[in-house]
Amino acid sequence: MTAVGIDAIEIHTGKLKFDLAETLAPVKDKDPEYYTKGIGLAASSFPDTYEDIVTMGANAAYQLMKRRDLSPQDIGRIDVATESSFDNSKPVSTYIAGCLEQVFDGDFHHANKGERKFACISGTQSLDDAYNWIRAGRHRGRSALVIATDTALYARGDAGEATQGAGAVAMLISENPDLVELSTEQGYGSADETDFLKPNQQFPSVDGKRSVQVYLARMREALEDFESVAGDTHPDDFELIPFHTPFPGMVRKAGLLGFRHMIRDTEIEEQLADEIGRQPRPEAFDSDEAYLDAISEYTDKLKGTETYQAWYDDTIAPTLEISREVGNWYTGSVHIARASGLKAALEADQDLAGERLLVGSYGSGAQAEIHAETVQEDWAEEIAALTIDEQIEARRDISFEEYERVHDVHNHDKQAEDVEEFTSPADEFVFDGWGRMGERKYRYVE
Numbered sequence: 294m295t296a297v298g299i300d301a302i303e304i305h306t307g308k309l310k311f312d313l314a315e316t317l318a319p320v321k322d323k324d325p326e327y328y329t330k331g332i333g334l335a336a337s338s339f340p341d342t343y344e345d346i347v348t349m350g351a352n353a354a355y356q357l358m359k360r361r362d363l364s365p366q367d368i369g370r371i372d373v374a375t376e377s378s379f380d381n382s383k384p385v386s387t388y389i390a391g392c393l394e395q396v397f398d399g400d401f402h403h404a405n406k407g408e409r410k411f412a413c414i415s416g417t418q419s420l421d422d423a424y425n426w427i428r429a430g431r432h433r434g435r436s437a438l439v440i441a442t443d444t445a446l447y448a449r450g451d452a453g454e455a456t457q458g459a460g461a462v463a464m465l466i467s468e469n470p471d472l473v474e475l476s477t478e479q480g481y482g483s484a485d486e487t488d489f490l491k492p493n494q495q496f497p498s499v500d501g502k503r504s505v506q507v508y509l510a511r512m513r514e515a516l517e518d519f520e521s522v523a524g525d526t527h528p529d530d531f532e533l534i535p536f537h538t539p540f541p542g543m544v545r546k547a548g549l550l551g552f553r554h555m556i557r558d559t560e561i562e563e564q565l566a567d568e569i570g571r572q573p574r575p576e577a578f579d580s581d582e583a584y585l586d587a588i589s590e591y592t593d594k595l596k597g598t599e600t601y602q603a604w605y606d607d608t609i610a611p612t613l614e615i616s617r618e619v620g621n622w623y624t625g626s627v628h629i630a631r632a633s634g635l636k637a638a639l640e641a642d643q644d645l646a647g648e649r650l651l652v653g654s655y656g657s658g659a660q661a662e663i664h665a666e667t668v669q670e671d672w673a674e675e676i677a678a679l680t681i682d683e684q685i686e687a688r689r690d691i692s693f694e695e696y697e698r699v700h701d702v703h704n705h706d707k708q709a710e711d712v713e714e715f716t717s718p719a720d721e722f723v724f725d726g727w728g729r730m731g732e733r734k735y736r737y738v739e
């Protein structure tokens with residue numbers, strides 16, 4: 294069967310930097326380590342006044358198409374995944390296509406365009422749509438452009454304010470991809486939950502503590518479902534495990550539970566038995582409560598073992614490096630986790646061709662999905678082309694007072710006029726005001 298997967302990837306970060314330890318902690322009277330160690334984030338990327346989901350998505354797609362020397366005729370679909378949309382009818386993909394048509398010859402009139410919504414998991418669902426379209430043979434030799442773009446902003450004062458972010462990931466999905474092949478096997482964990490939602494409002498209503506539990510519960514279900522089709526997983530099967538990363542502290546929890554699950558009934562559990570005992574089994578307990586206490590005690594001990602730490606450092610920690618600097622990008626988050634892990638491997642001179650990744654996506658509301666990926670021969674060239682380090686470095690650091698102003702600019706309920714842009718755009722698309730029907734207008738700046 295011809296391989297189908299991610300052929301190329303480009304990441305575009307919001308151009309402002311909101312430093313959590315330096316800028317947010319003093320205002321909130323919090324210990325800076327609450328952010329850097331507890332939550333696990335150094336900073337959030339924030340959109341400048343002329344940036345939004347369209348500009349960031351279009352800029353990521355523009356760089357990708359330019360680098361791969363693509364023209365609109367090469368693209369048969371454009372799917373945008375976002376939970377920051379501003380129109381209930383016209384999809385963001387039409388705006389992005391309009392931007393790209395300003396700079397490329399030809400048009401996207403024969404490309405199918407859409408917008409996917411399911412909180413943060415819709416980026417991965419859009420990959421699925423593209424994969425299925427190619428597998429069904431409907432693509433006429435063309436590729437799909439999947440763009441995950443969000444301004445992940447919370448209401449001022451919300452606990453989630455520490456986990457904001459803004460950025461876009463553009464991915465080209467093709468036959469015989471250069472980066473990773475997607476597995477046909479998938480697992481889902483999905484349930485009607487009210488952990489995080491935006492009922493006709495811009496900023497989310499969040500039950501933060503519960504959202505963490507729902508993430509873990511759905512992820513466990515998805516892993517079990519994946520194993521029911523792909524067979525049992527083992528920690529040594531995967532070089533990297535990129536998870537949806539609302540903040541690295543969340544993935545610390547997911548990684549530990551995943552490892553505990555994967556080592557059950559394996560030689561690793563046996564090897565650790567002298568040090569921390571074997572995992573408790575539910576049938577040995579009279580009540581669920583007693584079992585849960587015992588498994589939580591075992592998990593705490595497991596976390597302290599060298600075996601677990603070494604696995605975490607190799608398999609999970611590298612996937613968090615970009616996220617730590619940019620915050621939660623919602624739909625793009627798991628895709629920057631994959632890119633981060635691959636980039637760290639490249640920097641460590643690891644050859645990952647033929648190796649496997651396990652990818653755990655999640656969206657509140659709630660659904661988790663797990664699939665595997667196989668790294669392709671030309672992965673290193675593709676990852677070497679990323680410019681995310683340079684973009685992160687070039688961001689303009691904003692003060693708290695500037696943060697307040699720019700947050701207002703992006704708040705749909707506020708009229709924040711005359712806020713000067715903080716950076717100067719170059720070779721990119723910018724927001725250019727409103728049209729006669731309330732549409733947004735965009736322009737390319739050389």
Ligand code: HMG
Nearest residue numbers: 324326327331332412413452453501502504505539656657
């Ligand atoms: P909180 O309740 O303020 O934090 O906010 P906490 O009290 O749970 O502390 C976090 C960690 O910091 C804890 O460590 C503390 O011990 C530690 P842990 O127990 O987790 O290992 N800590 C410190 N560490 C070092 N030095 C210190 C210190 N103080 C405390 N001084 C919460 C956390 C997640 C609730 C909040 O950030 C929030 O509401 N975030 C938004 C919701 C969210 O991100 N949920 C994640 C799961 S849902 C999801 O991923 C979906 C999402 O992306 C949306 C979508 O799908 O569309 C959000």
